[in-house]
Amino acid sequence: MILFEYQRISKHYREQTTIRDFSLAVEQGERIVLFGPSGCGKTTLLRMLAGFAVPDKGTILIAGKVAARDGKNVLTPEERNLGMVFQDLALWPHLTVYGNLEFGMKAKGIPPAERRRRMDEMLKLLKIERYSSAKPHQLSGGEQQRVALARALVMQPLALLMDEPLSSLDEELNLHLRREIVRLQQALKFTLLYVTHSRSEAKEIGTRLIFLEKRGS
Amino acid sequence: MNVRRTVFWAIACLLVGLGLSPLVDIFAQSLFVNGRFSLDLFHNLFASPQTRHLLITSLSLAGLVTLLSLLVGLPLGILLGKSDVPGRPLLITLFTIPLLIPPYVQAVAWFHLLGRQGWVSRWFGGGDWNAGSDFLFSLGGCAWILFGCFMPILMLLTIAFIRSVNPRLEEAALLAANWPRVLSRITLPLILPGIILGMLLIFLLSLGEFGVPLFLRTNVFPVETFTQFSAYYDFGAAAAAAVPLALIALVAIFAEGLFVEKKTVHVRIGSGHGSGIRMELGESGKWVSAVMWIFAFTTVFMPLLALLGESAAIQAWRTAIAQGWDSILRSLVFAAIAASLLTLLGFLTGYLIHVQGLGSWRFLDTLTILLFALPSTVIGIGMIGVWNRPFTNFVYASPIILILGYVIQYWVLPSRITLAALSRIPPSMEEAAQVMGVSWTKRITGIVVPLLRRDLGVAWLVAYIFSLRDTGISMLVYPPGMDPLTVRIFTLMANGEPAMIAALCVLLVIVSLVPFGTIQWVGKDNGGT
Numbered sequence: 150m151i152l153f154e155y156q157r158i159s160k161h162y163r164e165q166t167t168i169r170d171f172s173l174a175v176e177q178g179e180r181i182v183l184f185g186p187s188g189c190g191k192t193t194l195l196r197m198l199a200g201f202a203v204p205d206k207g208t209i210l211i212a213g214k215v216a217a218r219d220g221k222n223v224l225t226p227e228e229r230n231l232g233m234v235f236q237d238l239a240l241w242p243h244l245t246v247y248g249n250l251e252f253g254m255k256a257k258g259i260p261p262a263e264r265r266r267r268m269d270e271m272l273k274l275l276k277i278e279r280y281s282s283a284k285p286h287q288l289s290g291g292e293q294q295r296v297a298l299a300r301a302l303v304m305q306p307l308a309l310l311m312d313e314p315l316s317s318l319d320e321e322l323n324l325h326l327r328r329e330i331v332r333l334q335q336a337l338k339f340t341l342l343y344v345t346h347s348r349s350e351a352k353e354i355g356t357r358l359i360f361l362e363k364r365g366s
Numbered sequence: 367m368n369v370r371r372t373v374f375w376a377i378a379c380l381l382v383g384l385g386l387s388p389l390v391d392i393f394a395q396s397l398f399v400n401g402r403f404s405l406d407l408f409h410n411l412f413a414s415p416q417t418r419h420l421l422i423t424s425l426s427l428a429g430l431v432t433l434l435s436l437l438v439g440l441p442l443g444i445l446l447g448k449s450d451v452p453g454r455p456l457l458i459t460l461f462t463i464p465l466l467i468p469p470y471v472q473a474v475a476w477f478h479l480l481g482r483q484g485w486v487s488r489w490f491g492g493g494d495w496n497a498g499s500d501f502l503f504s505l506g507g508c509a510w511i512l513f514g515c516f517m518p519i520l521m522l523l524t525i526a527f528i529r530s531v532n533p534r535l536e537e538a539a540l541l542a543a544n545w546p547r548v549l550s551r552i553t554l555p556l557i558l559p560g561i562i563l564g565m566l567l568i569f570l571l572s573l574g575e576f577g578v579p580l581f582l583r584t585n586v587f588p589v590e591t592f593t594q595f596s597a598y599y600d601f602g603a604a605a606a607a608a609v610p611l612a613l614i615a616l617v618a619i620f621a622e623g624l625f626v627e628k629k630t631v632h633v634r635i636g637s638g639h640g641s642g643i644r645m646e647l648g649e650s651g652k653w654v655s656a657v658m659w660i661f662a663f664t665t666v667f668m669p670l671l672a673l674l675g676e677s678a679a680i681q682a683w684r685t686a687i688a689q690g691w692d693s694i695l696r697s698l699v700f701a702a703i704a705a706s707l708l709t710l711l712g713f714l715t716g717y718l719i720h721v722q723g724l725g726s727w728r729f730l731d732t733l734t735i736l737l738f739a740l741p742s743t744v745i746g747i748g749m750i751g752v753w754n755r756p757f758t759n760f761v762y763a764s765p766i767i768l769i770l771g772y773v774i775q776y777w778v779l780p781s782r783i784t785l786a787a788l789s790r791i792p793p794s795m796e797e798a799a800q801v802m803g804v805s806w807t808k809r810i811t812g813i814v815v816p817l818l819r820r821d822l823g824v825a826w827l828v829a830y831i832f833s834l835r836d837t838g839i840s841m842l843v844y845p846p847g848m849d850p851l852t853v854r855i856f857t858l859m860a861n862g863e864p865a866m867i868a869a870l871c872v873l874l875v876i877v878s879l880v881p882f883g884t885i886q887w888v889g890k891d892n893g894g895t
Contacts, residue, residue, distance in 0.1 A: 252802075253799065256805065
């Protein structure tokens with residue numbers, strides 16, 4: 150079953166065509182990696198799927214519904230039911246790990262018992278249960294990555310989008326977390342759209358790799 | 367329409383409605399005589415030789431204050447923002463103090479220092495020394511006092527813009543050139559929009575100031591407007607006299623907008639680069655610091671000490687408290703209400719501008735700056751025209767009119783503080799909640815406001831100080847029996863005891879400086895100024 154689809158997407162940035170006629174259909178449970186050099190438009194493609202950028206031309210479909218079409222977002226980011234791990238992780242510094250995980254569920258009106266069940270399960274799966282009352286700044290880089298992953302997955306999104314989440318980590322931790330992401334995906338069977346500029350990272354994580362080239366207008 | 371867009375439209379309508387209505391009214395009032403369209407008021411105004419004199423005096427005063435502020439404020443800002451001169455934080459605090467005190471209170475303080483019966487006269491001439499008084503009651507004296515009041519604007523903007531410059535740009539240049547060359551070729555061109563904005567604000571604030579010129583008998587446009595209004599109650603003539611000031615402010619702000627628009631590519635206030643690499647002064651740092659301390663002592667402390675000395679008698683304080691107690695309380699309450707409203711509206715406006723939530727975001731930003739730079743006499747007289755009607759009497763005859771005036775004039779302060787704070791927060795903080803399906807209101811209350819809580823606290827305090835020290839709007843629109851402290855002092859000055867007036871001025875200085883001390887404490891706690 151196709152979960153989301155880019156249909157002939159074009160995007161211009163500062164009078165230059167960054168993306169031209171890009172099409173891609175992603176099946177449920179796939180691990181897709183978009184990789185390529187800086188400025189090739191991979192992050193823009195991810196942000197268009199999330200609803201933070203609008204394609205100038207073309208259509209984006211999510212679970213069969215039109216999410217964006219020809220310069221207009223039909224669905225807002227709030228309505229797309231996607232999870233996202235940002236490059237800077239964007240953990241809320243004023244909330245504890247538990248608070249970070251609970252915020253989205255609470256706002257969506259999920260009952261407390263269900264929230265607790267999901268959070269406990271996710272913290273255990275990511276092996277960060279002992280940090281539940283810690284604030285993000287009290288955690289190491291790897292632990293923060295896990296919290297960001299847990300925060301996105303606890304919402305049970307249709308797909309998880311990851312924008313170069315490991316780029317700021319040292320090589321050893323980077324290698325370790327790549328395997329963790331694959332293990333987690335295999336356990337939870339979520340669909341993954343992963344953006345990186347690293348070929349080795351792409352090879353290790355993806356079941357399908359999309360290489361994007363940088364071209365002039 | 368979703369909640370976010372509804373709130374944005376409500377804020378825009380409120381800002382445009384409240385802010386532009388006094389301006390529109392003042393233009394309309396000046397164009398109608400006895401209900402008929404007429405240019406007579408302008409004809410009378412511009413045909414009068416006095417107008418030319420007023421215009422020359424007003425522009426000379428504003429130009430002189432701006433020039434003095436540039437000559438002193440810019441080097442001070444560079445040295446305090448970029449060099450390792452000892453005692454920087456304390457010196458910044460000291461030089462900022464005059465900005466927080468109503469200008470006319472400082473005029474009173476200088477009067478007690480340099481006037482005929484002032485402290486210097488008593489020390490040097492046994493009461494016969496007139497040079498100080500002659501200087502004070504001249505254009506130069508008026509410019510000197512306003513320079514002391516407004517120079518901190520240029521100094522603070524220079525420091526803020528210097529801190530927002532990416533230090534790598536300076537470090538790269540330092541590999542090939544010395545500091546003076548780096549400052550002149552790299553730093554100064556990058557902070558030029560801040561310097562121009564500072565000069566413009568000082569020029570317009572000096573042009574619109576009426577308390578100091580009125581006290582020192584320097585006849586300028588705002589004094590003329592105020593006199594036409596309060597002495598002759600000639601509303602049309604007052605409006606016509608206010609129009610040139612409004613026009614100058616309008617032209618200047620839009621010209622600055624066009625210029626700065628092209629120059630703000632590299633610099634954003636509050637982008638958090640810190641001071642980067644510091645210019646080392648070595649041994650001469652101590653001397654530079656000493657000169658600054660002497661200057662601060664002479665221009666900031668001496669007048670305040672003279673004021674304190676004048677009010678030394680216990681009886682003066684008893685009378686001051688008895689005569690001003692109700693006004694002090696009113697000032698505190700009005701300022702607190704205005705500050706709370708300003709924080710809410712300023713936060714939403716700053717957020718709207720930051721996310722460019724409406725197509726008109728740039729216009730709204732410029733409008734808030736214009737309202738701050740407009741002479742208070744223009745806003746005050748315009749507000750009277752708008753609200754002094756039978757069906758709006760509940761506003762006009764109550765403290766609501768005062769609070770509205772403060773909100774209109776000082777809207778830019780919390781808006782700009784919010785804007786600076788938001789530029790430090792990555793957009794991903796809010797996007798992370800948005801992608802989870804969290805509504806805008808919950809993102810604002812659960813993520814944005816908690817992340818900005820300290821900045822919003824500072825915004826509240828800044829709005830509070832400016833509302834508390836306001837004189838111009840308060841003088842024009844205060845309802846009967848509801849005068850705040852600034853107005854009470856001004857009224858009592860006509861026939862009150864000088865010692866009692868000085869005591870009331872000291873009280874006003876104290877209530878203005880307590881929140882400033884709080885900001886300093888919060889800033890220190892927050893790791894910045």
